[in-house]
Amino acid sequence: PNISEEEFARDYINHLEEIILYEGSESIAAILMESVTGTNGIIIPPNGYMQGVRALCDKYGIVMIADEVMSGFGRTGKWFAIEHWGVVPDIMTMAKGLTSAYAPLGAVAMKPEIAAAFDEQVFESGLTYTSHPISLAAAVANIQAMREDQVVEHAAGMGGVLRRMLTDLGESHPSVGEVRSIGLFGIIELVKDRKTKEPMAPWNGSSPEMAALRTYCLDNGLFLYTHWHTVLIVPPLIITEEQLREGMDVLDKALTITDKVANK
Template sequence: MTLTSPDLAADAQVRADDRAHVFHSWSAQALIDPLPVAGGEGATFWDHAGNGYLDFSSQLVNLNLGHQHPDLIAAIQRQAGELATIQPAMANGTRGELARLISEVAPEGFSKVFFTNGGADANENAVRMARLVTGKRKVLAMYRSYHGNTSTAITLTGDPRRWANEPADASVVHFFGPYVYRSAFHASSEEEETARALQHLEQTIILEGASTIGAIILETVVGTNGVLVPPPGYLPGVRALCDKYGIVYIADEVMVGFGRIGEWFAIDAFDVAPDLITFAKGVNSGYVPLGGVVISDAIASHFDTVTFPGGLTYSGHPLACAPGIATFEVFRRDGILERVRDLGERVVGPRLHEMAEKHPSVGEVRGRGLFWAIELVRDRETREPLVPFNAAGADAAPMAAFAAACKKAGLWPFTHFNRVHVAPPLVISEADLVRGLDIIDEALAVADEAAAA
């Protein structure tokens, strides 16, 4: 890691330009103070004041191979020297190679890839494909979910970011997915949760009308809304319901694809194959915007002689696909999937469970690979969240204080509502991983105090 020397003049200039001219997403513009970032390397980034931070959120859970990975940077540089851009209607070797590599690690019977610019438009186009193939418009999605900020994707989203964007796509219906810790079905075990959640989903299908439902979209492991790992049997049960009622199963792997839980695609861990898989983020660590849809042969064949009515100017952009190819090379050379599984099982899981025993504010820890959540509560018996659902301002103060303690100690955390997520770059050293977990352990004392107040 090479921290830059403090440069307060640069800090001031970046702040001034940002505040005067940059309009930030998901923000009240006058109420934010974005950190001016000077650089990054591996699992660390730093500001212009010389402060370094362990990146325990991988930015937006996209920086799977870390900041400034030399192989990804070199791939972009080589591609820029050969061919900087070409329109998607033409064939390009870099685009075609990445599509082949992706299809080779997808489930059997997935041969085609439609490239997009990110995860939201990947989900948007997957829904479009499902509607065109089935002739049915309605889509079911979970309440605890995030699928993007384009028109249909934000409607699919179940979390509060949807509210201010309504109405958008009126053909979306939400349902409750499994969440054993806060079961909507009064389940007392994973087995009960699976059975009752599937019964609820089937009743939703029946009452909404199977003849009207084109697709069900699920995050394979729910991301921002809780790192909810599906209980055994749930995803195969969804697959069975889709088969029974003629519904397309879309797996949203934008956040958990490409190694986050130690698999190429998270569905590989649950013995299930969907009909469409959406991806983005980890495919090239976000070095250049890229996403896409991996399409089953059955759906792809529908468009052999029927035009697909969609496209993007930058679909399969060579500068984005080149670091995607390099990502495959790095994963295989460095055993990334294996190390993620190892670190999750040997280091992260045991340490978080120790924290759960130690800190009264920890209600539950859950996760897999390098993707975990610590759910903070005021009372373990009642499971009252440390802060209310969708808390803001003074209501969110305990989580803000916890995050501030982490940052002061040199760690940039991922917090959402009453949870802290552990999602560092997959290339993080074991020493840095342990150091980051130590910081979280110490910062939980702040949550303990808030819970006791």
Template sequence: MTKKNSSYAASIKAKDRANNLHSWSAQKNLDPKVITKAKGIYYWDHTGKKYFDMSSQLVNVNIGHGNKKVIDAIKEQADKLPYIGPAHAVDVRAELATKLLEVAPDNMGKVFFTIGGAEANENALKIAKMFTGRNKVMSRYRSYHGATYGAANLTGEPRRFTCEPGIPGFVKFFDPYTYRSPIEFASEQEASKYYLDQLREQIIYEGRDSVAAIFLETITGSNGVIIPPQGYLKGVREICDEFGILMICDEVMVGFGRTGEWFACDNWDVTPDLITFAKGVTSGYVPLGGVLVRKDIAEFFDDNTLMCGLTYSGHPMGCAAGIATLEVYQEEKLIENSRTMGEVLGEELEDLKAKHPSVGDVRYIGLFGSIELVKDKSTKEALVPYGQDPERIMSKILASLKDKGFSTYSHENIIIIAPPLTIKAEEIKEAMSIMDQVLTEVDEMIN
């Protein structure tokens, strides 16, 4: 690193610290890395240090960094028509909607575009209430649906607390989190029945004609990569049909190949009524999100006004990026690679679980995985209490990983593993060898 580079980086960091507020952080002791480039599954800081991007940034850079096809599509659209309002018909907006409906479950009829995932969830809420005429929405405790006010009320975990007292009509229920269930189930089906029976009873107590939607991450994302047991999602679908409730799947994080299928619900052959998406639709190259809407719900708005609107709905730059990104998934066979490399990642995670006393559980599907850290495997006591980490233990673990070139994030006592879908087997093994080293440090911490 030259003195010129060092001086430049110091200037950037000083301006950042003086003028930017960083998400979800007390600002005083932040020390952000100055990033200068990214390519494939890696990025580099100003010193030339290389990092494995093992969380795809915020589980959104699915196609990897620096994809020329997508970058060229953005440049071309910028020259052609960088912006036009959502009231107009424009080629890229129409084409992206068409392409999305081709890969979505076959009950979907139209797309409403948003800026990102939180706005997608906000507008799905509004669509559900307008269509059903009902006022309550149920979502799970271990969930995150966004930081805007409605999405935060939909959220179940502690990031909702600053938006409380909340909006009336948001009701929480428990996840099928079998690792931490007080009951030892004989099978996944038995677990599903237990949690579904609870949900059905709760709907009755809330008023079966008052619930507009059950809103759930198809696979719980940042709150632990909690994969639903067999029969659970189909059971939710049946409960929704029984009571005339809409099933809304938040696929902002798990859509577009993350789980080895175009959408996570495809893993269980379940068709939601609405699907929210963002992140992987452009792999973060340009902000874009949206709601996939069931055919008859879309038709409802032929004669009823859709009271949803955003200045940047279906932004041409985002749509151009989305078209190119979908083509990259297909041309580079990234959905298939997610499945095959997911098997490699799963083997690595199982090895870590067997080897390290600090690893209570691992969960994975496609290239979406997590490591749950505990103080004691037999009691399953979490490494840090839920909603608390006064000694910043998880931050220290992440810092050790990053110092060794492994970049990811954690939530509660859980480390997320979600690399770009372009990753190769040897890259997974090399990256996870770093995780192995750091988990040895965690083992020593709990002894």
């Protein structure tokens, strides 16, 4: 729509408030969302949206939970994606980048007033490997290394480079319907028609063109993840501009496969 991000966000916030009023705030324990939606499309909230959700949660006494499993630990150029909007959630979930996948570990952070509830009432839950010392040691070492090597700052700087490269691909290939990125968290939407945005593959499925594109990339040394009609660009946070360009060169050639079925 031909409106500002702020207006767009306000419409969504108004709709969310309507739902809260319809359901009754007393029946809503929490609002849980990914700070930046991952596998389902790298959906980046418009300016003002997260602030609006925070305000609604405060207004109606609802807990705000930010899922940072994919977007946390530098992926978006901040330690946590929600920092981009200056919002502090009540509860935050994290995993993946917490140990850089050297060991499996997930964690939940919460405000002191929420944690205090468990001072008197034990939270009856547990897993076989809860608080495993090897995983905890990996997390501590990982965070220390990320700080010393300024990995998050590097990802923030490379974010602009990735954005330019994705924009260039979009301008060069008719099968690219849209590109989005924040930090080193990016996506390419492939379409058969830019005007109608008909996807290159159906919902919850694939297509010969998407399969061929992925095969070409793998055959030429580029590993990436395709999901329906999208290509996720989620490189290592320590990637260099030269390495990123090398991967994009392979993807540039692979996109000629999907261009063949796109309306020019």
